[in-house]
Amino acid sequence: MTHDIEVLRGKTREFIDHRVIPAEATIEAGGAAAFEAVEALKKEAKAAGLWALGHPTHLGGGGLSLYEFALLNEIIGRSEYGQQAVGSITMQDAIMLDRHGTEQQRRQWLQPMVDGAIYPSVSMTEPEVAGSDPTRIRTTARLDGEHWIVNGHKWFTTGASGAAFTTVFAVTDPDATSPHRRISAIVVPKGTPGMEIVRVIKTMGSDSGDHCEMRFTDVRVPADHVLGTRGAGFTIFQDRVGPGRIFHAMRWLGQAQRALELMVERAKTREAHGSLLADKGEIRRYIAESVAEIQASRLLTLDAARRYDQDGRASLEISLIKFYGARMLHNVIDRAIQVHGALGVSEDTPLENMYRHARYARIYDGPDEVHRMVVARKALAGETPWDKP
Structure with a gap:
């Protein structure tokens, strides 16, 4: 299948920024209103052709490669609720069940999961x-x-x-x-x-x-x-969590990009000590370092997705993005909060919530220490990512 990724990126950005982000407060509050808001967003995403784009076509998904989906998921990740709104939240489990489930398991659980009817x-x-x-x-x-x-x-x-x-x-x-x-x-x-x-x-x-x-x-x-088969649980879990770590890194890009945008907007509109924050060297350093770290993490993530599409493993590249991407996310959000001052630690911006999520990112799906150990072990054995085409 041929996909016009730029068109899909534009449609996804429009949907996330103008439909999902404005609904965040309602969803965050919980209750019946939150459920109705999510269901409405899911319906809109399906109507707009944005539903389950990363799921395989034989399951009714869009059939995007992981690399192609990474280019979309950095936009979906701008909102904590983006994955739920466009159906990508079930991708890891759908892949796991599709690869390892029996016909009965697939019939009972897989299609309803891809459709967003069950989780x-x-x-x-x-x-x-x-x-x-x-x-x-x-x-x-x-x-x-x-x-x-x-x-x-x-x-x-x-x-x-x-x-x-x-x-x-x-x-x-x-x-x-x-x-x-x-x-x-x-x-x-x-x-x-x-x-x-x-x-x-x-x-x-x-x-x-x-x-x-x-x-x-x-x-x-x-x-x-x-x-799957008896005794294959460890393999099945690794099969699930590998692409899952790439999904996380994709989402972190969207969160970091949104935090950077908030930082830039604040710097351009807030005055202190006789000039805009944007005119001060330290603030410009925050912005420049954030741009560099986001882009470095972005390229690492796209490379991991490309490699996974090739060999279904990419263990070195995945470990790289897991610890580097989590650190990048923390750094960018931390700087954005600093530029906002007291406003940044209040609930009047999404930054304080994003910051709490960012700290947790360094632990789930393997703590930073484990992934650094994997990268170091491979480097000591002579394996580095630039040795691969």
């Missing part, structure tokens, strides 16, 4: 073990006749309170020779007895309805609810 969640992280090492998870699933019996304690299961199903990663083969073959992915439908949402965890940048602590107590699901 998924994934349960991997546990409070008792380091989230950066998924081979150590303690949640178990054992076969009892024709059913899996799942027991365990999870947290930071994003979106579980509104999800139609949760993909739970659990130890099914404790005696496997490789720790990477101990885990399986098991689909647990909403409302299954024994699956309990203990609480919604309030976090920086997300006050409600987002990250859940969960307990699984003798949860019984049919044996055919395993995703």
